[in-house]
Amino acid sequence: MTEFVTGSSFFAVALTLVAFALASRLQGRWKLAILNPILLSALAVIGVLKLLDVPNEIYQSGCRMLNFLLTPATICLAVSFYEQFRNLKQHMASLVAGTLAGTVTGIGSIWLLCRVLHLDRGLTLSLLPKSVTTAIGAPLSAEIGGIAAITTAAIIVTGIVGSVIGPACCKLFRLSSPVAQGVAFGTSSHVVGTSRAVQMSQLAGAVSSFALTVAGITTCILLSVLAELV
Amino acid sequence: MKYLKQFCIVMVFSLLGELCRHWIPYPIPASIYGMVLLFGALALKIVRLEQVKDCSGFLAGCLPVLFVAPTVNLMDCWEQLRGSLVPLLLVLLVSTVLVFGVSGRVTQWLVDRKKGEGHD
Numbered sequence: 031m032t033e034f035v036t037g038s039s040f041f042a043v044a045l046t047l048v049a050f051a052l053a054s055r056l057q058g059r060w061k062l063a064i065l066n067p068i069l070l071s072a073l074a075v076i077g078v079l080k081l082l083d084v085p086n087e088i089y090q091s092g093c094r095m096l097n098f099l100l101t102p103a104t105i106c107l108a109v110s111f112y113e114q115f116r117n118l119k120q121h122m123a124s125l126v127a128g129t130l131a132g133t134v135t136g137i138g139s140i141w142l143l144c145r146v147l148h149l150d151r152g153l154t155l156s157l158l159p160k161s162v163t164t165a166i167g168a169p170l171s172a173e174i175g176g177i178a179a180i181t182t183a184a185i186i187v188t189g190i191v192g193s194v195i196g197p198a199c200c201k202l203f204r205l206s207s208p209v210a211q212g213v214a215f216g217t218s219s220h221v222v223g224t225s226r227a228v229q230m231s232q233l234a235g236a237v238s239s240f241a242l243t244v245a246g247i248t249t250c251i252l253l254s255v256l257a258e259l260v
Numbered sequence: 261m262k263y264l265k266q267f268c269i270v271m272v273f274s275l276l277g278e279l280c281r282h283w284i285p286y287p288i289p290a291s292i293y294g295m296v297l298l299f300g301a302l303a304l305k306i307v308r309l310e311q312v313k314d315c316s317g318f319l320a321g322c323l324p325v326l327f328v329a330p331t332v333n334l335m336d337c338w339e340q341l342r343g344s345l346v347p348l349l350l351v352l353l354v355s356t357v358l359v360f361g362v363s364g365r366v367t368q369w370l371v372d373r374k375k376g377e378g379h380d
Contacts, residue, residue, distance in 0.1 A: 042329075050325045068324055072331035079335070086336055093329035102267075102274045103323050104291035106316030108298035112309070115299075124370035132363025139355045147347035152340075157351055161359055164327045169289035179333035180341065184352060186331070191356045199357060205364040207371040214364030218356050241363075247292060254286040 032083050042092025049074040063193040063222060068164070069186050104165040107243060114240040121209045125237060128210065129244045132217035136161040136245075137252055141260065152177060154260055158253055160184035163220040166246035174257035185220065192219020193226035200230075212237025217245045266315030269307060273298045 035041045049071035057065040079089055118125065137158060144154040156176035159167040164185050171181035196215055205211050208231045215223035216238035224242060228235030277294025284293075301307040334341075341348070 046328045047325065050328055068327050068331055071325075071328050072334065075328060075332050076335045079332070086332065089332060090329060096326050096329060099319065099322060100326050101277065101289075101291040101294065102270045103319040103326060104289075105270060105273050105277060105294035105298055106312075106320040107323075108295040108302065109309070109312055109316040110320065111295075112299055112302040115303075121371075124367050124374065127370055128363045128367030131366040132359045135362040136355055136359040139358045140351060143351040143354060147350065149344060149347055149351070153344065153348070157348070160352065161355070165323055166289070166292060168327065168330055169291060170287075173287035173289055177337055177340075178330055179337055182327055182331045183334055184348070187349070188352050188356050191353055192360065195357065196360065199360045200364070203361045203364050203368075205368050207368055209371055210364045210368035213367040214360045217363040218359040243295075247296065250288050250292050254288045257287065 035082055035084050036088050039092070042089045043095060045075055045078060045089075046071070046093060046096065049078075063190045063226065066186050066190055066222065069183070100165070100169070104169075107165065111240065111243045114236055118237060118240055121237065125209060125213055125241060126244060128213040129217050129241045130248060132213070133161070133245045133248045133252065136217070137249065137256070151175075151260060153180065155257060156180040157184055158257070158260070159249055160188050161218060161220065162246040162249045163242050166250060170250055170253060174253055186222070189219045189222025192223040196223060196226055197230070208233040209237050213241045216241030220245075263315055263318075266312050269312050270298075270315060270319065273301075 050067055053065070053067035053070035053074065056070065057067050075089070079086065140157050140160070141154065144157060149157070152175070155174050156171055157180075158174070159170045159176070159181055162170075162185070164182055167185050168178045168182050172178045192215060196219070199214065200211050203214070205214055211230055212227050212234040215227035215234065220242045221239070224235060224238040227238035273294045274290070276297050277290040277292070280293035280297075281288070281290040298307070298312070302309060
């Protein structure tokens, strides 16, 4: 079996898609942030690889076809970003200002916490891009010298944390405006937070998904300059 | 044919993104350049929304599943992570609350101020 799997052209992609489809169904049924489909299906894939004794390198090279789509798929985010840009024009100034403040806070606090807790440079660089969406954070991490796998996991956990504590934080910080709520969710916990913001109101959801892209681009620009100083 | 044309446009912007990454000496991923360029092209009406809308909806919808394989790489760096799990989680938790609070409060303050001006 191991021999067949190692030589198969379709095993890796099929395994990935099936695992993701099953994990998405689980989340669809229970609607819990903790049942994140990326995290669940990655754990399932790891389990199957261990079970069949297939090395990760074999699996990764089988997934090249999926990796090829990463850049084009990320670029496509520009389209929904453009549509929201037209809809959210009246809130633009406060939205962008809030997102920028949050992004700077994020980078500053992560760096400081890593210093205080004595985490090494590789881990620090892997954590710095963790507030933005995976499509931006993972390749950014690889560019600045972090470990993309750790960044991806940190991004997902951050998303789960944000969407779980978000509603309580809205009360704690007295965020009554849907625009402020959306900015908070999008800047702190990207797509996963956005799916929680959508449940609060449609405006909060739209603002959140716009804010996460602004935060992503800002983080790229800031870290491309600051990463060397870490 | 419609999808092929749309995919072609997305591919051209992917290539432009790669070119920017090649020419500009900053560690910014090619996809970010491509995204900014496509947004610019849409805003300047060089590309019309309906020329990319269907294909981009499909591709962007595929994004989550594309991150499964990168996450599987965790099995290779698990040893490195094991010792620092508690501090790692602490960093994630504290920074997420801080970002949530600061970004939300700044926005709320600006929204309230704008409303106040409207009443004058």
